[in-house]
Amino acid sequence: MSNNDIKKTGKSFLSMFKRLFVRDKTEINVLEEEALRTPFKMVMSKLVRSKMALIGFFGFIAILLFSFVGSMIWPLDRTYTELTNMNLRPSRNFLRMPRSLNNKNVVKVVSGVSFSVALTDDGNLTMWGTECNIARESIADLIFDIPDAVKDAFIVDVEAGMRFIICKDKDGKFYGWGHSGHDQAKLPTDVKRIMDVRGSNIVKMEAGTLWSAALGHDGYLYVWGSRQAVNSFIVPGSLEGRIVDFAAGESNMALILDDGTLRVIGARGTEYFDNVPAELTDGSVQVAEVVSTSRNVLARDTNGHLYLWGSSIDGLLNMPEDLVPDKIIDIDAGYKNFVVVKDDGSVYIWGADDLKQLNVPQNLKGVTRVFADAFQFYAANDNGEIVGAWGNKGYIWGSDQFGRDIFTRIIHGGRISLTVGAVAVVISVTISIFIGLTSGFFGGWVDHGLMRLADIFDSIPFLPLAITLSYVIGFDMSESAKLYFIMLILGVLSWTGLARLIRAQLLLEREKDFVLAARALGIKQQGIMVRHILPNVFSYVIVSVTLSYAGMILTEAGLSFLGFGVKEPTPSWGNMLTSAEHSAVIAHYWWRWIIPALFVVAAALSINMLGDALREAMDPKSEER
Amino acid sequence: MIKYIIKRVVILIPVLIGISIILFIVSKMMPGDPVRMMLPLTIKPENYDAAYETMRARLGLDKSVVEQYFRWMYNIIIEGDLGFSALFRRPVVECIGEPLKNTIILNACINVLYLIIALPVGIRMAVKRGSLFDNGWQVFSLATYSVPSFFLALSLIFIFSITLGWLPLSGMPNASLLGGFDLFISWVRHLILPVVTLTIISLAGAIRYIRNAMIDALSQDYIRTARSKGLSEKVVIYSHAFRNALIPISTIIVGVIFSLFAGSAITEAVFSYHGIGRLLVTAVQGRDTMLVISMNLIFSVINVTAVLAADIVYGLIDPRIKLK
Numbered sequence: 001m002s003n004n005d006i007k008k009t010g011k012s013f014l015s016m017f018k019r020l021f022v023r024d025k026t027e028i029n030v031l032e033e034e035a036l037r038t039p040f041k042m043v044m045s046k047l048v049r050s051k052m053a054l055i056g057f058f059g060f061i062a063i064l065l066f067s068f069v070g071s072m073i074w075p076l077d078r079t080y081t082e083l084t085n086m087n088l089r090p091s092r093n094f095l096r097m098p099r100s101l102n103n104k105n106v107v108k109v110v111s112g113v114s115f116s117v118a119l120t121d122d123g124n125l126t127m128w129g130t131e132c133n134i135a136r137e138s139i140a141d142l143i144f145d146i147p148d149a150v151k152d153a154f155i156v157d158v159e160a161g162m163r164f165i166i167c168k169d170k171d172g173k174f175y176g177w178g179h180s181g182h183d184q185a186k187l188p189t190d191v192k193r194i195m196d197v198r199g200s201n202i203v204k205m206e207a208g209t210l211w212s213a214a215l216g217h218d219g220y221l222y223v224w225g226s227r228q229a230v231n232s233f234i235v236p237g238s239l240e241g242r243i244v245d246f247a248a249g250e251s252n253m254a255l256i257l258d259d260g261t262l263r264v265i266g267a268r269g270t271e272y273f274d275n276v277p278a279e280l281t282d283g284s285v286q287v288a289e290v291v292s293t294s295r296n297v298l299a300r301d302t303n304g305h306l307y308l309w310g311s312s313i314d315g316l317l318n319m320p321e322d323l324v325p326d327k328i329i330d331i332d333a334g335y336k337n338f339v340v341v342k343d344d345g346s347v348y349i350w351g352a353d354d355l356k357q358l359n360v361p362q363n364l365k366g367v368t369r370v371f372a373d374a375f376q377f378y379a380a381n382d383n384g385e386i387v388g389a390w391g392n393k394g395y396i397w398g399s400d401q402f403g404r405d406i407f408t409r410i411i412h413g414g415r416i417s418l419t420v421g422a423v424a425v426v427i428s429v430t431i432s433i434f435i436g437l438t439s440g441f442f443g444g445w446v447d448h449g450l451m452r453l454a455d456i457f458d459s460i461p462f463l464p465l466a467i468t469l470s471y472v473i474g475f476d477m478s479e480s481a482k483l484y485f486i487m488l489i490l491g492v493l494s495w496t497g498l499a500r501l502i503r504a505q506l507l508l509e510r511e512k513d514f515v516l517a518a519r520a521l522g523i524k525q526q527g528i529m530v531r532h533i534l535p536n537v538f539s540y541v542i543v544s545v546t547l548s549y550a551g552m553i554l555t556e557a558g559l560s561f562l563g564f565g566v567k568e569p570t571p572s573w574g575n576m577l578t579s580a581e582h583s584a585v586i587a588h589y590w591w592r593w594i595i596p597a598l599f600v601v602a603a604a605l606s607i608n609m610l611g612d613a614l615r616e617a618m619d620p621k622s623e624e625r
Numbered sequence: 626m627i628k629y630i631i632k633r634v635v636i637l638i639p640v641l642i643g644i645s646i647i648l649f650i651v652s653k654m655m656p657g658d659p660v661r662m663m664l665p666l667t668i669k670p671e672n673y674d675a676a677y678e679t680m681r682a683r684l685g686l687d688k689s690v691v692e693q694y695f696r697w698m699y700n701i702i703i704e705g706d707l708g709f710s711a712l713f714r715r716p717v718v719e720c721i722g723e724p725l726k727n728t729i730i731l732n733a734c735i736n737v738l739y740l741i742i743a744l745p746v747g748i749r750m751a752v753k754r755g756s757l758f759d760n761g762w763q764v765f766s767l768a769t770y771s772v773p774s775f776f777l778a779l780s781l782i783f784i785f786s787i788t789l790g791w792l793p794l795s796g797m798p799n800a801s802l803l804g805g806f807d808l809f810i811s812w813v814r815h816l817i818l819p820v821v822t823l824t825i826i827s828l829a830g831a832i833r834y835i836r837n838a839m840i841d842a843l844s845q846d847y848i849r850t851a852r853s854k855g856l857s858e859k860v861v862i863y864s865h866a867f868r869n870a871l872i873p874i875s876t877i878i879v880g881v882i883f884s885l886f887a888g889s890a891i892t893e894a895v896f897s898y899h900g901i902g903r904l905l906v907t908a909v910q911g912r913d914t915m916l917v918i919s920m921n922l923i924f925s926v927i928n929v930t931a932v933l934a935a936d937i938v939y940g941l942i943d944p945r946i947k948l949k
Binding site: 452453455456458459460461463464465467468469471472473475476550554557558561562564577580581583586587590593597600601604605607608609612 | 636639640643644647648651654655656767768770771772773774775776779782783786787794795887890891894895902905906909910917920921924925928929932
């Protein structure tokens with residue numbers, strides 16, 4: 001049957017339908033099958049039947065989609081860091097309040113990086129969220145290990161630092177636990193003694209990352225914790241005994257004095273320190289309330305006017321325009337946000353949105369105050385019921401040493417790793433094909449010279465040379481230039497194997513009978529090369545490309561792991577693993593190395609499976625048993 | 626045969642020259658001023674310029690680049706002098722000695738273990754082709770092919786050192802504190818995890834290679850002849866097939882001997898093992914040009930020699946190979 005006949009039967013719509021759905025074996029005879037099944041179709045049909053190929057194919061497609069589509073959905077700010085949130089384990093329960101809180105009157109909610117504590121009017125503490133500490137002798141207790149003494153005591157005030165909690169009971173007894181590397185969670189004996197001598201009763205407490213502060217009823221402020229903080233927060237003698245309220249940022253504190261004026265102490269030269277509005281200090285208005293984020297202050301005077309100053313980062317100075325400064329019933333501050341509640345229950349929040357802080361629920365009703373402390377916000381009504389919570393829910397795959405979300409970095413790292421591997425393969429294959437074909441086609445001294453060149457590249461070991469080149473030439477490259485350079489190194493150093501294979505196949509195929517037959521038919525030399533020999537060589541190229549793609553991904557991971565690959569802060573699966581050289585990371589922060597490594601394995605494995613199946617499918621001998 | 630060997634060696638000469646030129650170019654591109662790194666830190670500011678010029682002349686950096694290259698080659702080939710490490714302030718040869726010894730110890734363990742496992746497994750896979758045994762090891766080989774060595778190393782550290790606490794985390798035995806049998810035990814304990822890691826990683830390729838060589842041998846006509854003669858399966862496999870499969874396998878064995886000297890930068894870095902691979906990373910980070918280039922050169926020469934040795938062994942044991 002000639003080609004035309006086949007085309008005719010194919011044209012009939014009915015017969016096509018028949019061929020698709022009704023299996024009629026008698027219709028196709030041997031010759032027809034011979035004509036119909038191109039080598040490509042044969043390979044495809046074998047591939048579809050191979051379980052390994054399917055798993056590999058769909059696995060790889062899944063990883064590809066995850067990285068490329070995912071990176072469009074979850075954009076990455078490469079230079080973002082939030083050191084307070086470093087090394088948080090995977091979880092999404094930061095905002096999940098226990099049901100036991102439902103019928104209770106919540107007096108106060110405070111939060112640290114990954115946990116929140118509610119104080120109820122029965123003097124009990126309720127905690128939720130995720131553990132943020134690694135228990136280490138004299139440095140840190142687990143935050144969820146509430147001391148028994150606290151459970152038994154009637155607690156009247158509680159404050160949360162980033163990774164520790166301090167509280168006091170109705171007898172004025174002080175408790176603290178959690179991360180205490182600078183003794184910030186333990187009231188030092190000398191401070192305690194001074195308090196006792198003066199007879200100060202603590203009326204207000206604040207807790208930062210490395211320090212705690214307490215205000216006595218007699219106007220004295222006590223700060224303890226890291227030496228630096230204690231030295232920075234020294235209260236001038238003229239203000240001692242006159243403080244009635246205070247709010248603390250990272251390195252500055254705003255104090256309200258008994259005459260209604262406001263003073264800022266702490267680090268000089270900050271906007272917090274320098275930009276205090278004059279009317280607050282000269283006594284022309286009486287300051288009623290002050291709250292502070294890490295670098296900004298929001299103060300309210302007795303007439304209800306708001307004053308805002310401090311750093312311009314995170315948009316904290318951009319107070320919502322529709323916020324009219326009357327009828328405000330509550331102001332509070334998170335780590336990077338201010339919250340204001342008006343008497344109609346509307347909530348205004350502004351500042352950073354890196355952890356979904358501005359994501360206020362729509363259906364809040366009867367809100368009279370919002371508890372803000374770190375990155376979590378809880379809106380409460382008049383009866384002390386929590387009616388809504390928003391802010392940082394947690395990191396699904398944890399956070400790294402700079403407080404970056406590993407999930408987003410895995411997605412974008414995947415994009416980088418897969419792209420670097422792909423480009424490197426393209427470079428390497430292009431060189432291989434060029435050199436292999438030239439060598440096999442021309443033979444003679446060209447072949448000889450090129451093969452010696454391949455010998456040279458083969459003899460210099462890959463990883464040492466790659467490390468050396470990456471460091472030597474990539475030394476003062478910018479981040480993106482280095483990225484391209486890594487692709488180039490990987491590609492240029494790995495062409496020899498495939499080039500030799502192509503050359504050998506070319507020489508082998510050239511001697512085969514079908515080439516002789518083609519030559520006898522008078523087909524031109526070029527035609528023989530392109531139409532008869534190359535297709536036979538390309539099956540090897542395709543298998544080699546697949547397998548070397550997996551190899552490239554692994555090599556990039558290895559190079560980046562050693563610190564010679566993709567430069568931070570651009571993420572790649574390899575450089576996310578760099579810090580795992582330290583045993584503390586291996587032991588305590590498993591999510592920081594297992595997750596990226598699993599992605600490397602999954603990608604390499606699925607590509608290898610596909611490549612293996614491809615090789616089997618293309619090798620006619622594989623069906624012989 | 627001698628002609629064959631001579632021809633092989635002659636072919637190597639342009640390769641070696643090419644390698645040395647590439648490495649020389651790389652060394653010229655290293656960041657940092659080699660003269661300044663060689664100057665003692667105690668030098669007085671007023672003598673600095675004079676000392677700088679003297680050192681520059683001593684290092685031969687005032688000559689032309691071509692002259693520098695020939696001088697470098699002359700020093701290596703005739704005087705056996707690899708240069709002076711600016712990082713360790715000792716001759717390169719001295720810096721390499723101790724790490725090389727450690728790497729050889731590590732690799733010797735790996736190679737013995739991996740030959741013991743790979744040979745029987747590969748042969749059995751080929752003989753029982755398609756069986757559960759074959760498929761099981763195929764999966765193993767595919768899986769380990771896809772696992773980066775550092776992940777395997779980290780996982781082993783996590784399981785055996787951190788969770789179970791059976792083995793030391795990383796590092797080296799302390800020879801000054803321990804002696805005799807205790808030192809030996811400490812060596813064994815420090816070696817277990819790197820040896821296991823590298824053995825598993827290198828097994829993947831080897832068992833596939835041996836399996837394929839064996840399958841090739843088993844599909845030959847003389848095997849059919851042997852079987853039709855009525856020889857027992859044991860004789861067919863071990864006497865007829867395996868001996869012929871040994872020809873390609875011999876390449877692996879020669880490679881194994883030479884791989885003793887090649888350090889694994891990644892694994893040695895993970896286990897803080899003071900081997901040659903880790904030394905290279907340290908040297909690159911310390912911008913120690915002479916040490917880096919010398920190590921690359923040594924690795925390359927070892928590689929070239931390994932290829933040569935494999936070729937010669939091939940020619941010796943395979944009578945079919947004739948000189949064309």
